[in-house]
Amino acid sequence: MNIQQPSPTIGLNCHALSDKLNQFAKTEGIRQWDLGAACSNDSSVQVDRGEAKQMKGSQRSSITVRVWNDQGLIGITSTSDLTDAGLGKALRLARQASDFGNPSDVPAFSPQAKAPLPDLHRPLRPSQGIKRLLEMLKQAEADLLGRHPSILTVPYNGLAEASYEQIYLNSEGALRQMKRTQASIYLYARAEENGRKPRSGGAVRLALGSQDLDLSGCIQEAADCTISHLDYKPIQTGNYLVCFTPDAILDLLGAFSSMVNARAVLDGVSLSQRESLGSTIAVPFLTLHDNGLHPSHIGASAFDGEGTPTRKLCLIDGGRLESFLHSEATARAFGVAPTGHAGLGAKVSVGPDWFEVSTTEGASSGSNLHHQKTKEPFVLIEGLNALHAGVKASQGSFSLPFDGWLVNQGEKISIEAATVAGDIRTLLNSIIHIEPDSVIRPGGISPHVWVEGLSITGEA
Amino acid sequence: MREGRIGFLNKPPHKPYIFRFASIHGFKQLLSDNFSHNQPILQEKALIATYTPDQTPALESESFNGDWEGQLESLLARGRSAGADLIEIFLEQTDHLGVLAEQDAITSVNPSFGRGAGIRVFLGERDGFVSTNDVSKAGLDKALEEALAMLGLQVNGAINSSFEGLKTLQDFAIEKRNWFKNCPELQEASEHLLNGTSLLEQYGKHLQVRRGSYARDWQEVLVAASDGTFGRDIRLHQSVGLNVLAADGDHRSSIGRRYGTSNKPDDLRQWNAEASAREVCESAGIMLYADYVDAGQMPAVLANRFGGVIFHEACGHLLETTQIERCTTPFADKINESIAHEAVTAIDEGLTDEAFGSVSMDDEGMESQRTVLIENGVLKRFISDRAGELRTGHPRTGSGRRQGHTFAAASRMRNTYIAAGPHTPEALIESIDHGLYCKSMGGGSVGPTGQFNFSVEEGYLINNGKLTKPVKGATLIGEAKEVMPRISMCANDLELAAGFCGSVSGSIFVTVGQPHIKVDSITVGGR
Known part of the structure; x- marks a missing residue:
C-alpha cells in the first residue's frame, strides 16, 4: 500500500x-x-x-x-x-x-x-x-x-x-x-x-x-532599515520613553505567552493562575486576541494538533484577562472547550497562533504620541534580540539587546548597542499609548505601542 | 558529566546562537520555560512496568554500512558523468528518547526515529543540496537528479567519468555497535530522574516546580563522496538535567543545570544526582531574593565551564569560514595577527574525551583533529569545512557539521575552549575594585556585525576584590574585536560544559569551556 x-x-x-x-x-x-x-x-x-x-x-x-x-x-x-x-x-x-x-x-x-x-x-x-x-x-x-x-x-x-x-x-x-x-x-x-x-x-x-x-x-x-543605522551613537544608560514597533511588541508578547497558556498555568510556571481570569493585568485600552484565522496569517491551519478547529480567541479585553489558550486536556481541567491551540503529544503542548494587538473598542489612552511625529525624545525599538536567553517567562523579567533609534525632534539616530530590561507585568501596566494604525507583520498584527520608564543600558 | 541548561528558540535562524538545551514539540512550540505541571504522587506503575524497548534501532540489514558501497558508487559515478565537480552523499538514521519527570511522576516519554539522505553537488563554487526521507534506490536517484538539475546538470545514460571509486571504508562505528543497547532502558532512566526530583524536594526550599529530564540521541551516519571519501560513524549523546522554579511571594527564580556527554552509554548511571540537586537548590535559594543588577560598564569575571559562551559568541562563530564567505567576520585577513590579549589561547577540538561536541569524523567524512585557533592572542587558523576550503582557501579542519540529513554541512565549532592560564580564580576577583562575577551563564547570540550578547543566570557583585551580594537579570553585550583584547587574565581551572549551537546547518551538540577569565570592561545590561 x-x-x-x-x-x-x-x-x-x-x-x-x-x-x-x-x-x-x-x-x-x-x-x-x-x-x-x-x-x-x-x-x-x-x-x-x-x-x-x-x-x-x-x-x-x-x-x-x-x-x-x-x-x-x-x-x-x-x-x-x-x-x-x-x-x-x-x-x-x-x-x-x-x-x-x-x-x-x-x-x-x-x-x-x-x-x-x-x-x-x-x-x-x-x-x-x-x-x-x-x-x-x-x-x-x-x-x-x-x-x-x-x-x-x-x-x-x-x-x-x-x-x-x-x-x-x-x-x-x-x-x-x-x-x-x-x-x-x-x-x-x-x-x-x-x-x-x-x-x-x-x-x-x-x-x-x-x-x-x-x-x-x-x-x-x-534598505531603509540598514541605511537608518549607518549614523549611530551610543546611548546614555537611563530610563526612557519607549515606542515598540509592531515586530518588537509581538516578539515580546510571544515570549511571555505563558501568561495566557493554560498548560503553563496548570504546570505552575505561568505568571497567571486559574483565578487570574477576570483580573486586570494591563492598561484598560489594551486588547489582545489570538487569531490563527486572520486572512494575513500566511501559515494558518484550519485545525490544531488534536484536530480541534482553529478560532479567534480574545485573551485580554480592556486590560482584563479573558481566557487562556487550551488543548483538550487543559480545557477539560478548566471545564471549558478546547480552543484549537494544541500540539500532539503524551503531554500536549499549547501555544499561540498569531497575535492581534489593538486598542480596546471605545477606550482611548488620551495620548497622541506617534512614532513619526512626536517631538519629545524617545527610544524606538525596532527589534529585540536573544529572546531565548534574555527572557525569564516564569519570572516575568527580561533583559534584551535591541536594535533601534533614539528619536529627538524627529531626528532618528541609530543606537550603537544597548539592552532594554524590565518586567512584563509592569510593562503591560506602563503602556501609555497604542497608535491607531495596525501593521501586519509575519508574526501578527499590531500598532506601535508606547511604554514609559523602561530601563535602557548603553555604552555612552 | 558536563553542564547544560534548558531554553527555547523563537528567533529567525539568521543569527548564530547558543543555548543549553532545546525542545521542539509536535506542531506547536511550548512557550512556558519548558517547565511542567504538578503531579503529586509517585507514578508507581512507571517503576514496575515491564518495558521491553525495541533495542534494535536498525536491523543489520537496515544499517548504513559498507554494503551500500555499490549503490553509492553508482550514484557518485552518475553525478560525475553529468558534469558535477564533486558529489557527496550523507545517509543517516536516528533514534531519540526523551523522558520528563515532574514533581514525583514521569509525565512524558517521547521516542522517535527516522532515516534520510542528503545529497550535495558542487560545480565550481556553487552547490545544490537535496534531502529526502526516501532512501530507496528510486528516492536517492530522484534526489541526485534534482540536485544536479539545480546546477543545470542532467544525468546521462553513460557512466563516463574520472570517478575512481570509493576508498576503503573508514569505519569508526565498529567498536560502537553495542552502545545503544548498553544505554539505560526506560525504566532505569525513569528511576534516575525520579531520584533527582526527589532530591530536589529534599534540598530545596519554596520549590513550586521540580523537574528532571533525560535525552538520548543515537545516530548512525555513512558519508560517501566522489573524491573517494567513505566513512561511517555512530554517535551517542545523552544529557540529563534538573530544573526548579522557586517562588516566595513576589520573588521567583528559575534555575536549571543540564549535564551531557557523548559516546558514554553509562552516562546516566554515573550521574551524580545528589550533587546536581544540591547545586540547583543552592542557586535557586540564593537567586530567589537577589536584586536586579545595576547597569553599566564594568570589569567582569566569568566562571569556568559555561562561561565559555563568551568565546563561543564573541569570537568562535567569527572564525568559521562561513563567516568569511559572508564577509561578516572582522578577522578574515588577520591570520598571524594579534586579535586577542596575549593571555588568550583558544582551541577547537574534535575529540575531547566524552565531551558533548566530540565526533570521530565530521559530517563530511573527515577524521577529527585538534585545531589551535588563537595562540597567545595571535590568530592561527579558521574552522573550515569542504565548502569553506573551496570558497576561502582555508584548509578543512574536520569541522563540517550538520544537525541531520536535511541540512548541508557547514563549518561549525565542536569542543571549543580557552586554555588554562597561570592564575588562581581568586586572583582574578581580587584584582577588581567594583565589577560583576558571572557564576552561571545562560544562552547568547552573535549578529552579522560581530555584536554578541549572552545572559547571566547567577551573578554576584565584586566590591574591593571580594564577592558580595547576588544579582540577577544581567545581559552582557559587546563587539568581538573590542572584547577579545580585554580578556586579560585566565585562571588555572579549565572546565568544559555542554550546549546546543544553532546556525546555518541547524542545531548541533557542542562544548564550550574556559577557566575563570577576567574581562577588563564590558557592558552589563540591567535595570
Whole structure:
C-alpha cells in the first residue's frame, strides 16, 4: 500500500494511512489511537554578490502516533520512516511507551475533532521552480546593493517556496487534512562606512506563493532599515520613553505567552493562575486576541494538533484577562472547550497562533504620541534580540539587546548597542499609548505601542 | 558529566546562537520555560512496568554500512558523468528518547526515529543540496537528479567519468555497535530522574516546580563522496538535567543545570544526582531574593565551564569560514595577527574525551583533529569545512557539521575552549575594585556585525576584590574585536560544559569551556 503518493508535488494518502494504522492496531490489539502526519516539499536559494551560493530542496514527511493501552494510559512515538516497517515499529514503540503513561493527565480525543472546520481561504499557489527563485533573488540582491554605496553585501538572504500537507486521524473516524503553500524571502544587508563600525538591517516577507511575494517592499524596508543605522551613537544608560514597533511588541508578547497558556498555568510556571481570569493585568485600552484565522496569517491551519478547529480567541479585553489558550486536556481541567491551540503529544503542548494587538473598542489612552511625529525624545525599538536567553517567562523579567533609534525632534539616530530590561507585568501596566494604525507583520498584527520608564543600558 | 541548561528558540535562524538545551514539540512550540505541571504522587506503575524497548534501532540489514558501497558508487559515478565537480552523499538514521519527570511522576516519554539522505553537488563554487526521507534506490536517484538539475546538470545514460571509486571504508562505528543497547532502558532512566526530583524536594526550599529530564540521541551516519571519501560513524549523546522554579511571594527564580556527554552509554548511571540537586537548590535559594543588577560598564569575571559562551559568541562563530564567505567576520585577513590579549589561547577540538561536541569524523567524512585557533592572542587558523576550503582557501579542519540529513554541512565549532592560564580564580576577583562575577551563564547570540550578547543566570557583585551580594537579570553585550583584547587574565581551572549551537546547518551538540577569565570592561545590561 502506498502511503506516500508518487506525486511530483506533495501528498500523503490519508485513507491508505488510516487503513494501514487500523490494520497494525488490530494486530497489536490496540483499540484507540490517533495520528498526526505532515509532509512538505520545499526549494530554497541563497545568493552571494550576483552568484548562486546554495540551492536546496527537500522532501520531508513525519508522523506522530499515539496509542491508549488497556489501562487507558497513553504512549507516543514519532518517525520520518513511513515504510510499513517504520509504521509498525512506531505503533509498537508507542504501545510500549504507554506503560509509562501518566495516569494523572491522560489526553483524550478532542470533542471537536469531527466538528466542521472554518473556511480558510488559502488557495494553493503553483511552484515557480528553483531557477525562477534564483533569478528573483539575484535581482533582489542587486537592487538592494544598489540602494546605497555603503551596502556592500547581503550576507543573510534566502528565497524559498514550499508546499505542505497536514493530517490528523483517529480511531473514531476523525479525518482532517489540509494542504497549503507558502513562500518567504529575507534580506539582511551589511553596510560599512569608512572608519565606522559595520551596521546591518533587514526585512522578511511571506506569501502564499513566490509569485505573490512583495519583493520591492522587502528590498525597500531592508534598505531603509540598514541605511537608518549607518549614523549611530551610543546611548546614555537611563530610563526612557519607549515606542515598540509592531515586530518588537509581538516578539515580546510571544515570549511571555505563558501568561495566557493554560498548560503553563496548570504546570505552575505561568505568571497567571486559574483565578487570574477576570483580573486586570494591563492598561484598560489594551486588547489582545489570538487569531490563527486572520486572512494575513500566511501559515494558518484550519485545525490544531488534536484536530480541534482553529478560532479567534480574545485573551485580554480592556486590560482584563479573558481566557487562556487550551488543548483538550487543559480545557477539560478548566471545564471549558478546547480552543484549537494544541500540539500532539503524551503531554500536549499549547501555544499561540498569531497575535492581534489593538486598542480596546471605545477606550482611548488620551495620548497622541506617534512614532513619526512626536517631538519629545524617545527610544524606538525596532527589534529585540536573544529572546531565548534574555527572557525569564516564569519570572516575568527580561533583559534584551535591541536594535533601534533614539528619536529627538524627529531626528532618528541609530543606537550603537544597548539592552532594554524590565518586567512584563509592569510593562503591560506602563503602556501609555497604542497608535491607531495596525501593521501586519509575519508574526501578527499590531500598532506601535508606547511604554514609559523602561530601563535602557548603553555604552555612552 | 558536563553542564547544560534548558531554553527555547523563537528567533529567525539568521543569527548564530547558543543555548543549553532545546525542545521542539509536535506542531506547536511550548512557550512556558519548558517547565511542567504538578503531579503529586509517585507514578508507581512507571517503576514496575515491564518495558521491553525495541533495542534494535536498525536491523543489520537496515544499517548504513559498507554494503551500500555499490549503490553509492553508482550514484557518485552518475553525478560525475553529468558534469558535477564533486558529489557527496550523507545517509543517516536516528533514534531519540526523551523522558520528563515532574514533581514525583514521569509525565512524558517521547521516542522517535527516522532515516534520510542528503545529497550535495558542487560545480565550481556553487552547490545544490537535496534531502529526502526516501532512501530507496528510486528516492536517492530522484534526489541526485534534482540536485544536479539545480546546477543545470542532467544525468546521462553513460557512466563516463574520472570517478575512481570509493576508498576503503573508514569505519569508526565498529567498536560502537553495542552502545545503544548498553544505554539505560526506560525504566532505569525513569528511576534516575525520579531520584533527582526527589532530591530536589529534599534540598530545596519554596520549590513550586521540580523537574528532571533525560535525552538520548543515537545516530548512525555513512558519508560517501566522489573524491573517494567513505566513512561511517555512530554517535551517542545523552544529557540529563534538573530544573526548579522557586517562588516566595513576589520573588521567583528559575534555575536549571543540564549535564551531557557523548559516546558514554553509562552516562546516566554515573550521574551524580545528589550533587546536581544540591547545586540547583543552592542557586535557586540564593537567586530567589537577589536584586536586579545595576547597569553599566564594568570589569567582569566569568566562571569556568559555561562561561565559555563568551568565546563561543564573541569570537568562535567569527572564525568559521562561513563567516568569511559572508564577509561578516572582522578577522578574515588577520591570520598571524594579534586579535586577542596575549593571555588568550583558544582551541577547537574534535575529540575531547566524552565531551558533548566530540565526533570521530565530521559530517563530511573527515577524521577529527585538534585545531589551535588563537595562540597567545595571535590568530592561527579558521574552522573550515569542504565548502569553506573551496570558497576561502582555508584548509578543512574536520569541522563540517550538520544537525541531520536535511541540512548541508557547514563549518561549525565542536569542543571549543580557552586554555588554562597561570592564575588562581581568586586572583582574578581580587584584582577588581567594583565589577560583576558571572557564576552561571545562560544562552547568547552573535549578529552579522560581530555584536554578541549572552545572559547571566547567577551573578554576584565584586566590591574591593571580594564577592558580595547576588544579582540577577544581567545581559552582557559587546563587539568581538573590542572584547577579545580585554580578556586579560585566565585562571588555572579549565572546565568544559555542554550546549546546543544553532546556525546555518541547524542545531548541533557542542562544548564550550574556559577557566575563570577576567574581562577588563564590558557592558552589563540591567535595570
